[in-house]
Amino acid sequence: MSEDLDVLRGQVRDLAARWRAAGRFRPRCDAWLRGHDIGFSRELARRGWIGITWPREHGGGGRSNRARLVVTEELLRAGAPVAAHWMADRQIGPAILRYGTPELQREFLPRIAAAEVTFCLGMSETEAGSDLAAVRTTATRDGDGWRITGAKVWTSHAHRSSHAYVLARTGGGQRRHEGLSEFVVDLASPGVTVRPIIDLQGEHHFNEMIFDDVPVPDGWVIGQVGAGWRQVTEQLSFERGGLERVLSTYPLLEALARSVRSGAEPDAVRAVGELAARLAVLRRIAWEIAADLDTGAAPVRRAALLKHLGTTFERDVTETARRVSGVRPDPTAAGLPGLLAQGILAAPGFSIRGGTTEVLLTLIARGEADGGR
Numbered sequence: 001m002s003e004d005l006d007v008l009r010g011q012v013r014d015l016a017a018r019w020r021a022a023g024r025f026r027p028r029c030d031a032w033l034r035g036h037d038i039g040f041s042r043e044l045a046r047r048g049w050i051g052i053t054w055p056r057e058h059g060g061g062g063r064s065n066r067a068r069l070v071v072t073e074e075l076l077r078a079g080a081p082v083a084a085h086w087m088a089d090r091q092i093g094p095a096i097l098r099y100g101t102p103e104l105q106r107e108f109l110p111r112i113a114a115a116e117v118t119f120c121l122g123m124s125e126t127e128a129g130s131d132l133a134a135v136r137t138t139a140t141r142d143g144d145g146w147r148i149t150g151a152k153v154w155t156s157h158a159h160r161s162s163h164a165y166v167l168a169r170t171g172g173g174q175r176r177h178e179g180l181s182e183f184v185v186d187l188a189s190p191g192v193t194v195r196p197i198i199d200l201q202g203e204h205h206f207n208e209m210i211f212d213d214v215p216v217p218d219g220w221v222i223g224q225v226g227a228g229w230r231q232v233t234e235q236l237s238f239e240r241g242g243l244e245r246v247l248s249t250y251p252l253l254e255a256l257a258r259s260v261r262s263g264a265e266p267d268a269v270r271a272v273g274e275l276a277a278r279l280a281v282l283r284r285i286a287w288e289i290a291a292d293l294d295t296g297a298a299p300v301r302r303a304a305l306l307k308h309l310g311t312t313f314e315r316d317v318t319e320t321a322r323r324v325s326g327v328r329p330d331p332t333a334a335g336l337p338g339l340l341a342q343g344i345l346a347a348p349g350f351s352i353r354g355g356t357t358e359v360l361l362t363l364i365a366r367g368e369a370d371g372g373r
């Protein structure tokens with residue numbers, strides 16, 4: 001790694017350590033999805049660490065995807081509260097950058113990079129999860145703009161976001177993968193209702209989003225009308241190819257490693273060593289994906305591979321901690337018991353969110369049949 005990235009890593013590590021020492025957050029599992037603190041996101045924004053890969057004229061940092069990987073890795077390892085900006089930084093900003101008009105880019109990218117606007121992802125519907133092409137939410141022409149009607153489900157942080165990315169059917173085309181388009185929707189618009197869904201941890205991070213004839217300006221279409229399928233597929237490289245698919249349980253792994261260092265059973269030490277060895281390989285794959293993104297490629301298959309292997313690893317971190325730590329999980333406790341409880345309760349979601357294991361394995365197998373690309 002270059003010296004430059006080493007410096008960046010040290011700066012991110014230092015900031016997270018200072019916020020933690022000041023009691024401004026407590027490390028937790030799944031913090032990229034559940035640790036929501038707009039104040040922390042704005043602190044990162046002030047340092048130029050949101051939109052770090054975007055051009056400077058759009059408020060970005062003009063740096064590489066490898067630099068972004070360094071930032072995200074350190075934040076994930078710290079279990080820091082990054083959910084407020086995560087979706088926009090990871091995939092909506094890049095989608096707007098790749099496909100949005102210059103006006104859309106000017107309107108949104110600087111404000112995302114400043115953590116002034118925040119995004120949630122309106123993809124899934126009750127009948128369109130794995131089968132995303134079955135989306136039924138519609139967008140119809142209305143004068144110069146559009147009207148969106150439909151319902152999205154499992155939308156993380158819709159109740160705290162200023163805007164939503166929405167995949168909707170605009171019609172046209174013979175096949176159902178055709179006629180889909182991507183929109184930016186202001187969640188303060190008339191006709192938007194956001195209803196909470198309480199999850200397994202008793203927390204409110206999921207929502208149902210209902211759109212009833214919601215007005216959207218024409219300029220807020222991302223890319224080409226009707227080309228939403230191709231565009232959203234590319235977005236999945238960003239959604240699946242990052243270290244959040246590997247390090248959701250890192251605070252638990254670290255606490256476990258510390259506890260076994262202080263004289264545990266050889267079996268426990270071996271189990272932690274095994275996990276650390278697997279983690280080294282997964283980091284390597286994430287690094288290769290970041291390098292691919294830096295060439296402008298969309299490594300969809302490799303990202304699916306990292307997500308599958310990463311979530312299997314995360315599940316094994318939790319299972320290993322349960323097996324070897326001798327600790328009783330307690331959601332109300334600090335340290336290992338609390339982290340273990342968080343890992344156990346979050347684990348069912350690891351292999352569902354962002355594409356289920358079955359779907360990813362199909363994609364990986366197809367890629368192999370096509371020559372392993």
Ligand SMILES: Cc1cc2nc3c(=O)[nH]c(=O)nc-3n(C[C@H](O)[C@H](O)[C@H](O)COP(=O)(O)OP(=O)(O)OC[C@H]3O[C@@H](n4cnc5c(N)ncnc54)[C@H](O)[C@@H]3O)c2cc1C
Pocket residue numbers: 120121122123124125126127128129130131153154155156157348349350352353354355356357358359362
């Ligand atoms: C923690 C979490 C956060 C989420 N956040 C968001 C969000 O912010 N925005 C958003 O839009 N969505 C979000 N989701 C939804 C998520 O993307 C969907 O749950 C996921 O795509 C699966 O869809 P589904 O729940 O409809 O399950 P289904 O697609 O109905 O799948 C049910 C089962 O059938 C299997 N299956 C389905 N199709 C096939 C197939 N072709 N071959 C083999 N097996 C198959 C699946 O693998 C799964 O085991 C989130 C989910 C979780 C768990």
